[in-house]
Amino acid sequence: MPDNNHIKNNNDERARIRRRIKNASAENADFIPSKDIPQIFDSDNEMRVAVYARVSTLSTQQTSSQAMQEEYYADFVEKQEGWELVGIYADEGISGTSLNRRTEFKKMIEDCKRGGIDLIVVKSVSRFTRNVKDGTASIEMLAELNPPVGVWFENERIYSLSSDSEFLLHLTMSVAAEESRVKSVAMNSSLKMRFSHGILLTPPLLGYDYDDDKENLVINESEAPTVRLAFCMYMRGYTTGQIAEVFTALGLRSKPGNCNWTAGSILGILQNERHCGQVLTWKHFTPNYKDHKLRKNRNDREQYLYHDHHTAIISESDFYAVQKMIANAKFGARSFMPELRVMSGGLLHGFVSLNPRWVSFSPDDYLMASRSVGLAESTTGPATIIAHNGNIDWRGYEIVRSQFMTAY
Template identity: 55%
Template sequence: MKETESQKARIRERYKGVDLDELDVIPAIAQEDFYDSINKKRVAVYARVSTDDPRQTSSYELQKNHYKDLVSRHPNWNLVDIYADEGISGTSLQHRDAFISMIKDCQGGKIDLIVTKSVARFARNILDCIGYVRQLAAMQPPVGVFFETENIYTLNSNSEMLLSFMATMAQEESHNKSEIMNSSIEMRFRRGIFLTPPLLGYDLDEDGNLVINENEAETVRLIFFMYLYGYTCAQIADTLTKLGRRTKKNNTSWSPGSILQVLQNERHCGDVLARKTWTPNYLDHKSKKNRQNRNQYRKRNHHEPIISRDDFIAVQHLISNARYGNKGILPELQVIRDGVLKGFVSVNPRWVGFGADDYRAASDSVDDNGDKLEAERFQIEAQSGDFDLRGYEIARSQFFDTARKICITLSSDGIVFSTECIRKFNKALFIEMLVQPNEHLLVVRPCTKETRTAIRWANLNEGQYYSRTVSCAAYIKTLYELFGWKSGCKYRVRGIFKQKDNEAVVIFNMKETEIFIPQDTLDSARVEAMTDDLLPNDVRPFTIGPKKDIMAYPSSWANTFGSNFYRHAQARELATFYSQGIWNVNEEGQPFCDSQVLNVTDSAVVGSKIKQIISNIEQETVGDGE
């Protein structure tokens, strides 16, 4: 106790300090008074208005005049420049050229002080505001910012907390305005009140309705008809440029991109689709394609069309398929109507736009229930002395080496057939793929290069045939949907080769598949608790290890070596080929036409219209020249 009191006494004695007469104080440089400073300052003024509405021009000019007067009232201030951004949002630095130029001049030592009306004028993004203020203060010599409305001078030591608060308020104000605007737009769309920006081929009447501008409409018709006839966007752009046709912005120079925009605008067929894009972040204002992230609203027959709806839809099909090398041919599904492949639908590597339901409808149009062979109806024929093989199983080939086996591997990167497939078809370079969507069967048959749905599956190099990766970007999603597969996984299926006389096919049962799951999709801790969201159809992993992919099989395989001997012999994928009669494997597919067949303008009529429109335009040009 005594020791504690003694320690406290020593501390008290120490903190009595020294005699102040013996202490010399070296004073710090006094903090500069912003208003009474006698130092010369090079001053920059920053002004901004958020829209380019003519009505805000007055605000813009008033800001500039006000700060010219403010600088002139300070004899020690020298105005460097007025940096002004007009019609630019403050939530992002994007397109704020004057602001960026001002910062560069600060970095170049040309500016000592920035004066602006308020924090909201400087920046409505708290990160930008605080970040640039700190960057300016760290320069040598430091550059201060004076916010007149809030009376904040950033070189004062107590300014940052207040500035942070005011910047947060400015950002939240922008957020609220964005939410209010989005809500207003949503209410308009729900009432069928759509925005009507300028559109080639139309003018706006006094009520804001779209009315056809016949002179511009001829340009629109020419664009659509030329594309239907097989011209590319580049060829159409060159034609319009040579003809001197004007864009909506009154330019006479056309680009392939501007042609594509016209072709993809549904308003030319009288419809309106609202909210094609949306802005996820109000701070950066970057628009993204609306993939059902927000409600969309479509109004058919909103205004008088320039192009028929069927012609417009046909053009969209052509645009989609042009990405995969299918030029100038309207896509259509081809279904086999006779023979052992009845009900199979051809798969074309360059056709896009058909979904799983389209394939099923095409197959169902010719494959009626009476023609389907069910393995359960087959009777087992046994002779005296035959072994009773009930209870025996045919081991699955997937459990053995894949060398010299017929198999197909499908993934988003492409489709690859094993070399053994190529050997079976006598080294044919081209094949045709057909799918039976209801039975989950895929058949491959050899064909010539000229076949409309031909797929090159092999390469020839120095007398050797090699399997090549088949590009499948146009249709792989549809195949995955048909077979109930998960995107992102790779699938491998063993095939069966069947031949009769000069006819041969390879059949794949897409229900009997090995699955390869990307390693980064799963980790060892989650494997035991895997959900159906990760692995479809009750699939469980077979191997776990350092490889890129994890191999998996259907869990039903875990308790058997394979299929029942007799059930295997009567497999659905083989049943049809055991039937009597002619196979007719090479039966050509016939176009499938559903009830919604497009009434597209005939090619001959399109060609005639193109000539007529161009002739009319040339005559108008000659008349204007006179």
């Protein structure tokens, strides 16, 4: 049971609070109003305004959209009394899911920090950002500047400095980010269906052009000798760096027309399977739609290797021989060509030393090497060994690792 004194004290305190509120008065106080957040369309409000525009691709349609955005919002700002257009910042062919490579956006933010901009006008939230984290951080940072910088999103009619804007901005940014994710999933599904039905993506490649239908690869007879020379020189023992030096000295041109060759560009020729008439799909993929960073496909996505897709410049045997040579050089083998060393005498006669750096030999290669020193399959049964008394002469022998010996 509650204590009666406690109940009485509580009721008295509640009554005292009510009397205090009822008798309170502000008659002797002078009201000092707070500084209102500027309303962007007030006629007496002067503002230095920046326009931001962005399109995600370099297509002609998007270029038209970009130009229209810039023209429309330049006129829009000019029509507002008290507004001064201080600049148009436009990123063309750049995704909104990340701030990477958005040089104009970053420049605009720096100009805001220097105090040169009071307001940013943008068509929609999706043009400003498709990343909730980046977008929220940018808007909050702009609001914390002195004086604060607001963003006006015309399609959504949202002003970032308004007290009721936070929820709406989070919601619209989330929708924009989800649109990007759905587009990424749809694109990956489209690629998967294309590759499984033989509709392949074949970017420009040295030694080939497209036919009149822009679908099939045909040999470019003026470029093909450069490809053949690269393979020939590599199989003769030249390094990729040495081949690059020769190509540069000869003035040979790459597909884009560049005459300055590097070891990497030569390696790109030697490792491209299309030179032997094959096409391998999905060599690289983008695991994260936000940062768009490419990653080499190591069985992360299903692939198809199409044979005889087009006329080959290099035979398959030469192509795969070069791949073995590249693998051998990559793992640090001393000799340029991989070698198998066979013991031609002694207790380990016919044994082949096994080196993990030599990644390009098969078991049949080792068997053939072993038989090359006169070790043939026995047709007369096991040999007879006769033991004699006396000391063992260890001269001519040497200690070997236990890995060479197998106990049965």
